[in-house]
Amino acid sequence: MRFGSVEEVEQAFAGHSYLPDRGLSTAVFLALAMKRPLLLEGEAGVGKTEVGKTLARILEAELIRLQCYEGIDAAQALYEWDYSRQLLYARALQAGELDPGQRVAELYGRDFLLERPLLRAVRIGAGAVLLIDELDRADDEFEAFLLEILDAYTVTVPELGTIAAAEPPAVVITSNRTRELHDALKRRCLYHWIDYPDLEREVEIVRLRAPGVSERLARSVAGAVARLRELDLVKRPGVAEAIDWARALTLLDAETADGDAARATIGWAVKNREDLQRVEPELPELLA
Amino acid sequence: MSDPVAQLSQFGRALRDEGLAVGTGRVLEFCRAAALLEPVDLYWAGRATLVSRHEQIGAYDRVFDRFFRGEGDRRPPERPRVRVVTEQVDVGLASEVELLRTKSFSRCSPEELAQLAELMARVRIAVPTRRARRRQPARAGAPDFRRTLRRSFRTAGEPVDRLWRERRRRNRRLVLLLDVSGSMADYSRALVMFAHAALRTDRRWEAFCFGTRLTRVTRQLATGHPDVALRRAAAEVVDWEGGTRIGESLESFLDDYGHSGLARGAVVVLCSDGLEVGDPEHLRAQMARLSRLAHRIVWLNPLQESPEYEPLARGMAAALPYVDVFASGHNLASLEELGSQLG
Numbered sequence: 001m002r003f004g005s006v007e008e009v010e011q012a013f014a015g016h017s018y019l020p021d022r023g024l025s026t027a028v029f030l031a032l033a034m035k036r037p038l039l040l041e042g043e044a045g046v047g048k049t050e051v052g053k054t055l056a057r058i059l060e061a062e063l064i065r066l067q068c069y070e071g072i073d074a075a076q077a078l079y080e081w082d083y084s085r086q087l088l089y090a091r092a093l094q095a096g097e098l099d100p101g102q103r104v105a106e107l108y109g110r111d112f113l114l115e116r117p118l119l120r121a122v123r124i125g126a127g128a129v130l131l132i133d134e135l136d137r138a139d140d141e142f143e144a145f146l147l148e149i150l151d152a153y154t155v156t157v158p159e160l161g162t163i164a165a166a167e168p169p170a171v172v173i174t175s176n177r178t179r180e181l182h183d184a185l186k187r188r189c190l191y192h193w194i195d196y197p198d199l200e201r202e203v204e205i206v207r208l209r210a211p212g213v214s215e216r217l218a219r220s221v222a223g224a225v226a227r228l229r230e231l232d233l234v235k236r237p238g239v240a241e242a243i244d245w246a247r248a249l250t251l252l253d254a255e256t257a258d259g260d261a262a263r264a265t266i267g268w269a270v271k272n273r274e275d276l277q278r279v280e281p282e283l284p285e286l287l288a
Numbered sequence: 289m290s291d292p293v294a295q296l297s298q299f300g301r302a303l304r305d306e307g308l309a310v311g312t313g314r315v316l317e318f319c320r321a322a323a324l325l326e327p328v329d330l331y332w333a334g335r336a337t338l339v340s341r342h343e344q345i346g347a348y349d350r351v352f353d354r355f356f357r358g359e360g361d362r363r364p365p366e367r368p369r370v371r372v373v374t375e376q377v378d379v380g381l382a383s384e385v386e387l388l389r390t391k392s393f394s395r396c397s398p399e400e401l402a403q404l405a406e407l408m409a410r411v412r413i414a415v416p417t418r419r420a421r422r423r424q425p426a427r428a429g430a431p432d433f434r435r436t437l438r439r440s441f442r443t444a445g446e447p448v449d450r451l452w453r454e455r456r457r458r459n460r461r462l463v464l465l466l467d468v469s470g471s472m473a474d475y476s477r478a479l480v481m482f483a484h485a486a487l488r489t490d491r492r493w494e495a496f497c498f499g500t501r502l503t504r505v506t507r508q509l510a511t512g513h514p515d516v517a518l519r520r521a522a523a524e525v526v527d528w529e530g531g532t533r534i535g536e537s538l539e540s541f542l543d544d545y546g547h548s549g550l551a552r553g554a555v556v557v558l559c560s561d562g563l564e565v566g567d568p569e570h571l572r573a574q575m576a577r578l579s580r581l582a583h584r585i586v587w588l589n590p591l592q593e594s595p596e597y598e599p600l601a602r603g604m605a606a607a608l609p610y611v612d613v614f615a616s617g618h619n620l621a622s623l624e625e626l627g628s629q630l631g
C-alpha cells in the first residue's frame with residue numbers, strides 16, 4: 001500500500017490512534033515515496049518509536065525491531081550461525097553412516113542460520129517495517145556497518161551467497177540525541193524532529209489513547225503538563241507521561257488535575273527526585 | 289524567477305551561506321520531495337531533506353521566511369525550546385611533593401622549564417578505553433563457538449577444548465585544545481611542551497592552539513626535540529598572546545574537525561583560564577555540542593592554583609555544566625595526576 005497524499009497519511013495514522021502533525025505526516029509520506037529511511041529525533045516520550053509501530057500496522061507489514069545498545073554487533077543485528085546446533089549435528093553425523101560430502105554443505109544451510117532483525121528485513125523487503133530504535137546508544141562502528149546495509153539492502157553470507165531485497169523495506173530510525181549521529185548516515189535519511197504537541201493536539205491524543213478520560217480532565221492534564229515542560233527540569237514530561245497521568249487520575253475519580261489526587265499522582269508526570277523538589281513549591285500554581 | 293528548480297537551488301545556496309551542510313545531493317532530494325508534495329507543504333519538504341540536526345531548524349526557518357515569505361508554510365505554532373542539563377563531576381587535585389613538580393609554571397625560569405620538558409616526556413597518560421566491534425580470542429569471556437568447532441576437528445569432532453573470546457578494547461583519542469592568548473602567556477609554553485610529550489604516546493592524538501582563532505599543531509608537535517617542535521608550532525600560530533574567543537575557536541574546531549569524527553568518543557582536554565571576550569551564551573552552545581560528541585571533557589584552568597579561585601568568570605560559568613573533570617594543570621604534579629586519573 002502506498003499513500004497518494006499527505007492527507008491520506010494523516011488519516012491513516014489517526015485511524016490507528018496516532019495523531020501526527022503536518023511535518024511528521026509529510027516526512028512519512030516522503031520517506032515512503034522516495035524510499036528513504038526516516039530519522040526521527042525528539043525528546044523522550046514524544047512518540048518516536050510509536051511512529052514505526054503504527055506505520056507497520058497501517059501498511060499491514062511485519063514490524064521488525066532492532067533495539068540498539070552499547071556494544072551491539074553484527075552477530076546480534078544481522079545473522080549468526082547456530083554453532084551449538086551445528087556441533088550437535090556434526091556429532092550425530094559421526095554416529096550415523098550418512099554421506100559426509102553432502103552433510104558438510106548442510107551444516108551451513110539455512111537450517112543453521114539464526115536470522116537477526118537486519119537480515120530478516122532485507123529478506124522480507126517491502127513487506128516489512130524496520131524500526132531501528134535508539135540508534136544513538138550503539139557504537140560508532142555499528143553505525144558505519146548499518147550504513148552499508150541501508151545503502152544497498154543486501155547482505156552477504158559467505159557460505160550461502162548474497163541476499164538482496166527486491167524492494168527495500170520501510171525504515172524508521174529513532175534517536176534520543178544522547179550523541180550526534182554521523183553525517184554520512186544522516187545524509188541518507190529524511191530527518192524529522194518531533195516536538196511536543198500543542199495543547200489542543202495533546203488533549204486529542206490523551207483522549208484517543210485513554211478512552212475513559214473525560215474532555216475536562218484531559219484538558220486540565222495537558223495544561224498542567226505544558227506548564228511543567230516550561231520549568232527547567234532534568235526530564236521533562238512527554239506525551240506518554242501525560243497519558244499515564246490522565247489514566248491514573250481517572251482511576252482516582254478526579255475530574256481535573258488539581259487538588260489532592262493530582263498531588264498524589266504527580267509522580268506519573270515528574271519522574272526525577274531533583275525535579276520533584278523543583279516542582280514542589282510551585283504545585284499550587286502548576287495545578288491551577 | 290520562473291524556473292522552480294533554479295529557485296529551489298538558490299534556496300539551497302542561501303542555506304549553505306547560513307552554515308548548513310547542503311550539498312548538491314541534498315538539493316536534488318529537496319526538489320524531488322517538493323515535486324511529490326502540494327505547494328503548501330514546501331516548508332516541510334525542505335525540513336525533511338535539507339535539515340539533519342535540531343540546531344539547524346532555526347537557521348532553516350530564517351532563510352525560509354526570507355525566501356518564501358510565508359508561502360507554502362504549515363508550521364505549528366511556536367513552542368518553548370529544549371534545554372540540556374548535564375551532571376557535573378568535581379575532582380580535587382593536590383599533592384605537595386617535589387619542588388619543581390609542584391612549582392607553578394608561571395614562576396618557572398626558562399632553565400626550569402627546560403628541565404620540566406624532560407620530566408614531562410616521562411609522564412604517562414592513561415585514557416579510558418572503548419569497546420571495539422570485533423572480538424579477540426581470550427582466556428575467559430563468551431564462548432567462541434567458531435574456534436571451538438574448528439578445534440574439535442582435531443579430536444574427531446568432539447569439542448574437548450573449549451575456547452573463549454572477548455571484545456577488543458581500544459584507547460580513546462585524546463584531543464588537546466590549548467589557550468595561547470595573552471592571559472595564559474605564563475602557562476602556554478609549558479602546556480605546549482606537555483602537548484608535545486602527550487602526542488608521543490599515541491599517533492592518533494591531536495593538539496590545537498587557539499586564541500582568537502584555531503590552529504592545528506599536531507604535525508608540528510608530533511616529532512622532534514621539544515624546542516624545535518615548539519618553534520615550529522609558534523610559527524604556525526598567528527594569534528599568540530592575543531585575546532580569547534573560546535566559543536568561536538571551539539565552534540571552528542567542531543565544524544572543521546570535531547564533527548567529522550575527531551572529537552567523537554574522544555577525551556577532550558581544554559586548557560584555558562575561561563576569560564572569554566566573546567558571548568558566553570555562544571560558548572555554552574558550543575560546549576553543549578562538544579559534550580554530545582566527546583566521551584569526556586576535561587578543563588584545565590591554571591587559575592585554580594589559587595585556593596580562593598571560584599569559576600565565576602562568565603565564560604567559565606557557562607562552560608562548567610558540560611565539564612566532566614575540572615582541574616588546574618598549573619604545574620607538573622597536577623598534569624601527572626590528571627594523566628593517571630583519566631583512565
